[in-house]
Amino acid sequence: MTETDGRTLAPWRGALRVVGAPIDRIDGPAKVSGRARYTTHVTPPGLLHAAVARSKVAAGTVRALDLSGAERLPGVRAVLAVAVPGQKIRFAGQDLAAVAATTPEIARAAVARIEVVVEPTPHVVTLDGAMADGAPRVHEDPVQARRTEGDDPTEVRGGGRVTGNVRPLPAFEHGDPDRAFARAAHVHEAVYETPVVLHSALEPHALTVAWDGDDAMTVWASTQSIFSVRDEMASIFGLSPERVTVICEHMGGGFGAKFGASAPGSRMGFIAGTLARKAGAPVRLALDRRAEQEVTGNRPSSRQRVRVAADGRGRVVALEVVSHGTAGVGTGAGVGRNAAHLYEKIPHRRVRAHDVFTHAGPGTAMRAPGHPQGAFALELALDELAAKIGADPLDLRIAHDRHPVRRREYELGRARFRWDDRRARARAARAAGARVRTGAGVAASIWGDFGRAKAARVTVAIERDGSVHVRNGVQDIGGGIATVLAAVVAEVLGRPVERVHVRYGASTLGRSVGSGGSQTTSSVAPAARVAAERARRALLEAVAEATGTPPGAVTLEAGGTVRVGPRRLSFEDACRLLDDDGIEAVGQRGPTRSDAPYPFPGGGRPQIGGVQFAAVEVDTWTGEVRCTHLTAVHDCGRVMNAKAAESQVAGGIMMGLGFALSEQRQVDPVHGRVLNADLERYKLPGFGELPEIDVHFVPVETDANETGSLGIGEPATIPTAAAVACAVFDALGVPVRTLPITPDRVLAALRDGRAEAAP
Amino acid sequence: MPTRRPSPRRRPLRKPPRRYDPAVARPPRLSRRGLLRTVGTTTALAACKPPKAHEAAPPEDVEVLGPEPIPVTFLLDGRRVRAKVPVQRTLQVCLQEDLGCTAPKAPCDRGACGGCLVRLDGVAVPSCTMLAADADGRCVDTAAHPDPPPLLAALRRAFVAHDAAQCGYCTAGMITAAWDLLDRAPEPAALDEAAVRRAMAGNLCRCGTHRAVVRAILDVAGRKETW
Numbered sequence: 001m002t003e004t005d006g007r008t009l010a011p012w013r014g015a016l017r018v019v020g021a022p023i024d025r026i027d028g029p030a031k032v033s034g035r036a037r038y039t040t041h042v043t044p045p046g047l048l049h050a051a052v053a054r055s056k057v058a059a060g061t062v063r064a065l066d067l068s069g070a071e072r073l074p075g076v077r078a079v080l081a082v083a084v085p086g087q088k089i090r091f092a093g094q095d096l097a098a099v100a101a102t103t104p105e106i107a108r109a110a111v112a113r114i115e116v117v118v119e120p121t122p123h124v125v126t127l128d129g130a131m132a133d134g135a136p137r138v139h140e141d142p143v144q145a146r147r148t149e150g151d152d153p154t155e156v157r158g159g160g161r162v163t164g165n166v167r168p169l170p171a172f173e174h175g176d177p178d179r180a181f182a183r184a185a186h187v188h189e190a191v192y193e194t195p196v197v198l199h200s201a202l203e204p205h206a207l208t209v210a211w212d213g214d215d216a217m218t219v220w221a222s223t224q225s226i227f228s229v230r231d232e233m234a235s236i237f238g239l240s241p242e243r244v245t246v247i248c249e250h251m252g253g254g255f256g257a258k259f260g261a262s263a264p265g266s267r268m269g270f271i272a273g274t275l276a277r278k279a280g281a282p283v284r285l286a287l288d289r290r291a292e293q294e295v296t297g298n299r300p301s302s303r304q305r306v307r308v309a310a311d312g313r314g315r316v317v318a319l320e321v322v323s324h325g326t327a328g329v330g331t332g333a334g335v336g337r338n339a340a341h342l343y344e345k346i347p348h349r350r351v352r353a354h355d356v357f358t359h360a361g362p363g364t365a366m367r368a369p370g371h372p373q374g375a376f377a378l379e380l381a382l383d384e385l386a387a388k389i390g391a392d393p394l395d396l397r398i399a400h401d402r403h404p405v406r407r408r409e410y411e412l413g414r415a416r417f418r419w420d421d422r423r424a425r426a427r428a429a430r431a432a433g434a435r436v437r438t439g440a441g442v443a444a445s446i447w448g449d450f451g452r453a454k455a456a457r458v459t460v461a462i463e464r465d466g467s468v469h470v471r472n473g474v475q476d477i478g479g480g481i482a483t484v485l486a487a488v489v490a491e492v493l494g495r496p497v498e499r500v501h502v503r504y505g506a507s508t509l510g511r512s513v514g515s516g517g518s519q520t521t522s523s524v525a526p527a528a529r530v531a532a533e534r535a536r537r538a539l540l541e542a543v544a545e546a547t548g549t550p551p552g553a554v555t556l557e558a559g560g561t562v563r564v565g566p567r568r569l570s571f572e573d574a575c576r577l578l579d580d581d582g583i584e585a586v587g588q589r590g591p592t593r594s595d596a597p598y599p600f601p602g603g604g605r606p607q608i609g610g611v612q613f614a615a616v617e618v619d620t621w622t623g624e625v626r627c628t629h630l631t632a633v634h635d636c637g638r639v640m641n642a643k644a645a646e647s648q649v650a651g652g653i654m655m656g657l658g659f660a661l662s663e664q665r666q667v668d669p670v671h672g673r674v675l676n677a678d679l680e681r682y683k684l685p686g687f688g689e690l691p692e693i694d695v696h697f698v699p700v701e702t703d704a705n706e707t708g709s710l711g712i713g714e715p716a717t718i719p720t721a722a723a724v725a726c727a728v729f730d731a732l733g734v735p736v737r738t739l740p741i742t743p744d745r746v747l748a749a750l751r752d753g754r755a756e757a758a759p
Numbered sequence: 760m761p762t763r764r765p766s767p768r769r770r771p772l773r774k775p776p777r778r779y780d781p782a783v784a785r786p787p788r789l790s791r792r793g794l795l796r797t798v799g800t801t802t803a804l805a806a807c808k809p810p811k812a813h814e815a816a817p818p819e820d821v822e823v824l825g826p827e828p829i830p831v832t833f834l835l836d837g838r839r840v841r842a843k844v845p846v847q848r849t850l851q852v853c854l855q856e857d858l859g860c861t862a863p864k865a866p867c868d869r870g871a872c873g874g875c876l877v878r879l880d881g882v883a884v885p886s887c888t889m890l891a892a893d894a895d896g897r898c899v900d901t902a903a904h905p906d907p908p909p910l911l912a913a914l915r916r917a918f919v920a921h922d923a924a925q926c927g928y929c930t931a932g933m934i935t936a937a938w939d940l941l942d943r944a945p946e947p948a949a950l951d952e953a954a955v956r957r958a959m960a961g962n963l964c965r966c967g968t969h970r971a972v973v974r975a976i977l978d979v980a981g982r983k984e985t986w
Contacts, residue, residue: 024922031931032902032934033903033907034862034863034931034934035861035862036927043856103848199965201965202872202929202963203864253925478927479925647925650971651925654964655965678867679871679963684965685969686960687959687962
């Protein structure tokens with residue numbers, strides 16, 4: 001077969017019938033009617049409910065555990081010590097012990113009866129505290145970086161030697177920044193800070209384990225990666241992976257925190273599996289909101305010292321970012337690719353990032369790890385430099401960007417957003433000293449196509465009744481991959497989307513990828529196209545054979561009609577000619593074949609661009625900031641479903657607005673506990689914060705894979721907070737260099753700005 | 760026997776909604792077992808009192824329920840359901856665990872996010888901060904209604920058409936809030952975007968479906984002839 005590895009499939013060109021149209025999600029009806037089943041809705045017979053006793057102190061040593069109170073409680077079926085005497089506690093919320101009981105109420109009551117003596121030791125939860133001389137050491141031993149499918153797979157691994165609590169991450173250097181700074185005409189230098197923010201998926205982590213004998217189990221998990229759950233459970237319990245069946249019918253959001261069977265700060269897979277084995281019954285472990293916010297991962301903080309320099313002709317010549325951030329006890333407080341690779345025409349660039357360990361729950365990948373932090377500091381610093389040298393921020397960006405698509409996006413955005421008008425109005429309001437100011441800002445995203453060859457195995461079946469079925473073990477985390485599968489197959493077979501039945505969300509349905517790195521669509525959709533093309537060919541061959549027509553004389557028309565010589569058969573009639581087995585074809589994606597339109601750093605894969613323009617309104621008396629308008633211009637190769645792609649961008653913007661204006665984890669330095677581990681004091685953006693959002697895609701035809709689709713989930717959230725911060729700077733004339741941009745910070749910035757201007 | 764008297768909680772919290780449809784959600788008819796279901800308040804008060812108050816006899820006119828599981832009966836989406844629940848069980852847990860109703864979820868579990876909304880006697884309330892016992896004899900309606908009234912059906916269609924559900928975890932709560940809003944608004948077509956946003960402000964979503972949700976609701980509000 002010619003398209004064995006998809007290599008010879010002709011790329012799609014021009015508009016298609018189904019793919020790229022605005023398509024209703026196939027899981028929409030189940031979700032809007034509340035019928036969709038999530039992990040906690042699965043109730044195998046005899047199900048027990050687990051609860052976990054967690055450390056209330058941030059640092060210490062476990063001295064003793066007494067589980068007898070829990071064991072004696074009627075309804076408790078299994079009790080498990082997770083910590084052992086002598087074990088170190090490194091963050092509040094760490095697993096100590098767990099129970100399984102007949103009801104969730106009894107499980108909680110049992111946990112309250114578990115007595116654990118932890119001898120507290122000094123803890124440190126702030127960046128300054130952890131970097132101070134003589135600070136308590138969080139890790140005594142070398143630290144292994146934890147990586148998930150949510151991390152950028154091309155990122156250089158490893159880190160330098162740990163000094164105190166500080167661990168350098170691999171550095172980036174291009175040119176000779178020191179020399180360039182020494183000779184530059186204008187230098188801007190400032191410190192930018194971003195807080196720890198929390199994924200806050202509305203569905204907390206949940207896992208149900210049912211053993212089937214000693215060597216097999218079924219696991220229902222709320223996960224972004226069914227197969228990483230399977231592999232981790234197999235490895236924890238010494239099972240062969242094919243004896244572990246993992247099911248995730250629907251899941252309530254992950255954003256990077258739901259890879260593997262365990263949460264980043266809780267051994268959920270081990271706990272649920274062990275309790276289920278001990279009790280001889282299925283066990284569900286669903287975290288409560290406090291644990292979800294405290295131990296299941298977060299976006300690390302950053303404190304970035306940015307230096308940026310321009311020569312006498314307004315060209316930016318040097319850029320340096322030195323960053324320290326904390327991922328708590330975890331690693332990965334980098335600042336992404338922005339400073340290193342976004343403005344490649346800046347000849348001298350250096351990025352040095354460091355993990356600073358603190359006694360707090362571990363950070364993990366969160367929607368474009370490192371990038372939103374890096375974008376904020378870089379873009380605001382560029383705007384401050386632009387103000388110094390009298391340059392227009394948009395022109396400055398276009399002048400230093402090599403990516404042809406992104407340059408086009410800047411120009412499109414300039415018109416759609418009415419950049420020049422908005423900037424002029426902001427200038428006028430500033431000059432007039434108006435109470436309510438407006439401002440406009442722009443920022444960009446850089447991301448790569450991490451779609452992988454042969455990572456997904458998609459099966460397409462055509463039955464004699466004319467029904468079409470697609471199977472793959474991928475999970476739909478809300479991005480809409482199930483609908484994309486239906487659309488791609490419908491396109492190839494000339495069927496309406498609603499006539500294609502998709503089964504997904506189980507490890508038994510064929511190998512698939514984790515939903516991280518914005519790689520799902522570009523890994524799975526091409527495999528679906530290959531499988532569908534094979535099924536189509538097999539159908540036509542079968543029809544030719546059954547009708548005694550030469551194979552070349554049978555064709556499938558766009559509407560699904562099968563043309564047999566001069567005759568035309570409906571799709572259903574053609575399928576009746578199949579034998580009882582129907583047709584089944586399997587497809588895999590070929591290797592990435594092109595880095596067009598522009599390569600990602602390191603080469604071999606396309607770079608995904610995207611720019612966002614933000615308009616804000618700032619009340620200079622109260623310090624309140626409102627984002628009123630957001631224009632987003634993005635590219636993601638060929639859009640598979642216009643509705644879902646637009647939703648991804650609108651969603652990325654909302655998450656970015658939270659990062660810009662309201663979200664921050666608060667840890668009490670005295671007790672070392674998260675003070676806002678809930679959804680009323682941790683401020684997610686909501687309907688009140690919704691701006692007018694204008695989403696526009698720049699279509700890009702890339703031959704990178706069989707569908708030409710690239711990712712969009714992460715690029716969509718990278719520039720938002722940066723653009724908002726730049727807009728606030730435009731409105732006020734003074735920068736707010738710390739996120740979130742809360743009223744107190746706006747007022748402080750105005751005060752400081754006046755103080756600076758006074759002398 | 761404790762003295763029986765009508766509990767203030769048995770009265771509807773507000774006047775029945777304007778478009779109250781008795782075929783869908785009949786007012787409570789289960790008053791034969793008109794016991795005082797005050798377990799919620801007694802438990803809560805007991806928890807606040809100093810330890811010795813625990814042992815004090817309850818006031819004479821209050822029937823104490825528990826600690827053993829108690830029976831509750833109510834109308835769920837127009838159908839009479841029964842469950843035997845632990846006294847401290849919330850309505851959300853009862854719906855999910857005892858009755859297999861998957862619509863109200865408990866994302867925050869403290870009434871802050873709207874993911875657990877149900878309509879209790881026609882008014883939207885968070886089911887995660889209400890005891891199952893307090894639903895006894897009342898009408899509970901959820902987004903999962905098997906025979907959806909026309910307005911609920913229209914909202915479902917609009918949410919799909921506007922792609923207002925991504926992961927879908929907040930969606931049933933969103934739809935319940937929207938259902939409550941449009942059902943009780945004197946003039947749904949007069950609702951503007953600001954009013955819809957204000958009404959929906961208690962519902963959180965992390966995928967960022969807000970724009971689509973507002974569009975879906977305005978779409979339905981403006982086409983009353985479709986429901």
